[in-house]
Amino acid sequence: MFTVGYFIGLILIGIFVGFASGLLGVGGGFIMVPLQYFLLQSIGVESDLAMLISLGTSLAIIIPTSLSGAYRHAKTMDGIVLPGVRLGIFGIAGGVIGGMVASILSSNILKIIFGCLLLFVAVNNLINFNKERVEAKIPFNLISTCIIGLLVGFTSGLLGVGGGVFIIPVLTVLLGFSMIEAVGTSSIFISLTAIGGFLSYIVSGWGVSTFPYSIGYVSIINFTLITCFSVPLASLGAKYAHKIPQKKLKIIFSILVLYMGLKMLGILS
Numbered sequence: 146m147f148t149v150g151y152f153i154g155l156i157l158i159g160i161f162v163g164f165a166s167g168l169l170g171v172g173g174g175f176i177m178v179p180l181q182y183f184l185l186q187s188i189g190v191e192s193d194l195a196m197l198i199s200l201g202t203s204l205a206i207i208i209p210t211s212l213s214g215a216y217r218h219a220k221t222m223d224g225i226v227l228p229g230v231r232l233g234i235f236g237i238a239g240g241v242i243g244g245m246v247a248s249i250l251s252s253n254i255l256k257i258i259f260g261c262l263l264l265f266v267a268v269n270n271l272i273n274f275n276k277e278r279v280e281a282k283i284p285f286n287l288i289s290t291c292i293i294g295l296l297v298g299f300t301s302g303l304l305g306v307g308g309g310v311f312i313i314p315v316l317t318v319l320l321g322f323s324m325i326e327a328v329g330t331s332s333i334f335i336s337l338t339a340i341g342g343f344l345s346y347i348v349s350g351w352g353v354s355t356f357p358y359s360i361g362y363v364s365i366i367n368f369t370l371i372t373c374f375s376v377p378l379a380s381l382g383a384k385y386a387h388k389i390p391q392k393k394l395k396i397i398f399s400i401l402v403l404y405m406g407l408k409m410l411g412i413l414s
Contacts, residue, residue: 146188146357147366154184155367159374162206166309166375167214167382168389169328169398173375174301174339175263175310175405177203181367194356196255200247200304201346201362202371204240204339210375211309211336217383218329225326228285229333232294236308236334239298240341247303248349248362256409259304262311263406267399269314282319289320294338301335302342309335310402324394328386 158180162173178199185195219226247255283289293315301308309331316327343363350361358365386394407413 148188151184151188152370154180155370156374158184159371160378162371163210163213163375163378164382165401166207166210167217167332167379167384168386169309169313169382169394169401173210174203174207174304175259175402177206177371178259178304179405179409190356193251194354197248197346197350197362198354198356198359198364198367200255201244201343201350202364202367204244204302204343204346205363205368206371206375207339208336208343209372210379211332211339213376213379214383215329215332215336217380218332218386221383221387222326222329225329226333229330230337231290232297232312232330233334233337235291235294236298236301236338237341239295239300240302240338240343241345242341243299243302243304244342244345245302245349246299248346255304256411260406260408260410262300262304263402263409266310266314267403267406269318271399282321285320294334297334298338298341301338302345308338313398325386328394332383 158177162176165176166173181199181202182195185198186192190198215229293312297308297312297315300311312331312334313324313327316322316330317324322330347361347363350359350363354362356362356364404413
């Protein structure tokens, strides 16, 4: 079932996802989910199972990968740990609920939801491209923290992403964070939020998943190979994030998100 090409594909995903995670403050799920999905289908895994394995394994990988980037960001910036942890606590609860809901939806519905949300994020970033920092539109208090954490956490569990592609626009557009502050805070947030969704995919896939060498909907082979490369590359990406102008970070972030959104919607082959 597993081929040399499949293993090489996993290694390349780890390298790409790790660097993007540290550089952009995302878990890399918006890259990992579709790439794992297409890779699993290439070895004959049925569509619905391939999607659930991609989602569950992606969340498992996001935890150590984002922690690696978060550690590097926390060493460089002050004041990002507490906001990230506060949001992440509520994100864990939202992730559990989202992961449970995902197990009862079809892969086509998940792909459409995923693609539309990514397109929204890309367009929003392009609209606010020239703004280094915008004025906060809502206060960052317990109520807003709870609502944002739960909603982004739910999206994280539902779509198998850490939530960075969604929390960063919220932090920059609604809460007035600069891009680099949002990247650092997001790294901490997603390392916690992914835990909730990860656990729900193990439980919902227990005794149901037929994929070899897996725990629930989490593939041990995919997790091991991708993580071996994503963790060290995330630290390297975080280092470069502090050397690149914020406008360039926005451009890179938007292009990646736009491409993956179009890919999931089937607009790009």
